[in-house]
Amino acid sequence: MRAVVCKAWGPPEGxxxxxxxxxxxxxxxxxxxxxxxxxxxxDALIVQGKYQEKPSLPFTPGLEVAGEVVSxxxxxxxxxxxxxxxxxxxxxxYAEAATAPALVTVRIPDAMPCETAAGFMVAYGTAHIGLxxxxxxxPGETLLVHGAGGGVGLAAVEVxxxxxxxxxxxxxxxxxxxxxxxxxxxxxxxxxxxxxxxVVKALTDGRGADVVFDPVGGxxxxxxxxxxxxxxxxxxxxxxxxxxxxxPAGLVLVKNIAMIGVYWGAYRMHEPAIITExxxxxxxxxxxxxxxxxxxETLPLERAAEAMQRLLRREARGKVVLxxxx
Numbered sequence: 001m002r003a004v005v006c007k008a009w010g011p012p013e014g015x016x017x018x019x020x021x022x023x024x025x026x027x028x029x030x031x032x033x034x035x036x037x038x039x040x041x042x043d044a045l046i047v048q049g050k051y052q053e054k055p056s057l058p059f060t061p062g063l064e065v066a067g068e069v070v071s072x073x074x075x076x077x078x079x080x081x082x083x084x085x086x087x088x089x090x091x092x093x094y095a096e097a098a099t100a101p102a103l104v105t106v107r108i109p110d111a112m113p114c115e116t117a118a119g120f121m122v123a124y125g126t127a128h129i130g131l132x133x134x135x136x137x138x139p140g141e142t143l144l145v146h147g148a149g150g151g152v153g154l155a156a157v158e159v160x161x162x163x164x165x166x167x168x169x170x171x172x173x174x175x176x177x178x179x180x181x182x183x184x185x186x187x188x189x190x191x192x193x194x195x196x197x198x199v200v201k202a203l204t205d206g207r208g209a210d211v212v213f214d215p216v217g218g219x220x221x222x223x224x225x226x227x228x229x230x231x232x233x234x235x236x237x238x239x240x241x242x243x244x245x246x247x248p249a250g251l252v253l254v255k256n257i258a259m260i261g262v263y264w265g266a267y268r269m270h271e272p273a274i275i276t277e278x279x280x281x282x283x284x285x286x287x288x289x290x291x292x293x294x295x296x297e298t299l300p301l302e303r304a305a306e307a308m309q310r311l312l313r314r315e316a317r318g319k320v321v322l323x324x325x326x
Contacts, residue, residue, distance in 0.1 A: 002324070003095035004304045007058045009049035012305035012312075020060070023092065023099045025073040030102050032085065036118035036298070037093040038064040039320040040151075041215075041240060042265070044308040046091070052263075055091050061304075062093020062322075063265065065100070066108065066117035076102040084108050086117045088268050088275065094304055096324045103272040106279045109287050119151065119295050119319030122264065124282045125275060126237065127156040127213070130262040131163060133274060135211045135233040139164025144200055144209035144224065146191060146216045147240060149176025150311075151319040154294060156213045157185050159282075162290050165211070168203060170196055170220075172314070179317055183292060191220055197227035208232060218243035225251050233258045240314060294318025300325075 003020045025031040043061045045051040066086045069079055079085070079102055086108050087100035108117045131137040143160040147153035148169035160167045161184035169180035170191040177188035189199045200209055208229035214221055217239035225248060228234055234257060239245075247259060267275045285291045296317040299307050301324060310316045 001096040002301060003060045003092075004062070004301055005058050005060055006047045009047070009057075012044060012047055012308040015047065015061075015305050017302050017304075020095070022097050025071060025099045027074040028076060028102055029073045029099045030076060030079060030085075030087070030105050031070045031072070031097060031099050032065055032087055032105075033067045033070050034065045034093065034096055034098050034324050035067040035114035036065070036321050036323045037062045038119040038122055039304070039307045039311060039322060040064070040122050041238060041311050044312050047308070053090075060092045060095050062091065062095065062098070063089055064118060064121040065089060065093040065098050066114040069105075070097065072102070078102070079105060079107075084110075084114070084117075086121050086279070088121060088265070090268070094301060094322060101268070101272065104268050104275050106276050106283075109283050112283075112286060115295055115298050115321050115323065116293050119321045120282070120286075120293055121279065123151040123155040123319060124159065124291065124293070125278055126152050126262060126264040127159040128278045128282055129264055129267065129274060130213065130235045130237065131156065131159055131211065133278070134260050134262050135235055137163050137165055137211050140166070141210035142166045142168065142204050142207070142229070143211045143213065144168045144170065144227070145180075145185075145213045146170045146220050146224070148180040148185065148188070149173065149317055150215070150240075150314070151316065152215050152237065153213070154180060154183055154318055157183050158291050160213075162285055168200060168209065176317060179294070183294070191216075191223075197223045200227040204229070211235065213237060216240050217245050221245040228255065228257055231256045233260055236261050295321050297321070298323050
């Protein structure tokens with residue numbers, strides 16, 4: 001089978017596509033004929049050796065896949081061959097076939113294309129578990145979403161609206177802000193002008209945002225600390241800006257705020273049922289028309305490096321997906 005292979009730590013340009021043996025599912029695993037796989041910022045970090053998890057070389061990157069179940073290992077229940085599913089892999093998704101634990105493999109709605117499903121799991125799962133399970137966002141609260149034109153940020157805009165929040169979407173270009181507005185944002189702001197904290201305060205009558213969803217970090221994080229409400233919750237999603245910020249503990253104290261980490265992929269190891277229950281709720285919202293995922297590009301496996309660079313340069317609108325079809 002064809003697969004993208006990382007042979008040495010470095011920029012995505014070092015990736016190659018080769019014929020490799022098809023994986024064999026172990027106990028508790030399923031083998032999936034991959035139709036599409038989502039491209040995530042974490043994938044680009046993993047191939048550079050900059051992620052918190054570092055697989056042994058050589059390996060195939062790719063965390064989320066969509067396709068059909070081909071076969072199953074021992075002790076797998078609730079799934080059958082031929083079923084269309086989405087699954088979370090540790091690695092291995094950028095290939096024509098991949099294995100994944102059955103505990104984080106979920107049937108997808110009949111009306112959902114595989115390309116959409118492949119870009120759905122990580123972005124919407126991170127948004128939903130972050131906002132509901134971690135931040136406990138309540139109806140009527142104000143949610144500030146950074147990186148709102150990217151995959152996970154745009155998902156957070158939609159999930160926040162579905163949960164009844166007033167959503168302020170922050171993005172760095174006019175087309176990204178327009179996209180966030182079309183997907184439900186009540187207000188859009190430019191976080192690059194250096195004054196977004198004042199805009200957030202003005203939009204909330206001086207109170208600030210109850211929940212901040214931050215996949216960007218850097219100076220965005222620092223300003224968010226100045227426009228978060230009393231007893232607000234700041235979700236640390238990632239550091240797309242490249243800088244890991246330092247927390248001003250004095251503000252944490254005087255504002256009674258909570259800094260909350262959201263490492264969605266870790267639920268695969270610790271509490272996989274939280275992922276699957278979240279996905280079932282999200283798929284129900286999708287079938288109702290509440291969620292409208294944006295897949296901005298579908299590229300073949302051979303263009304995996306290009307797809308990763310789109311994310312590293314923060315050019316993607318919504319999600320970028322790789323497909324295995326010629």
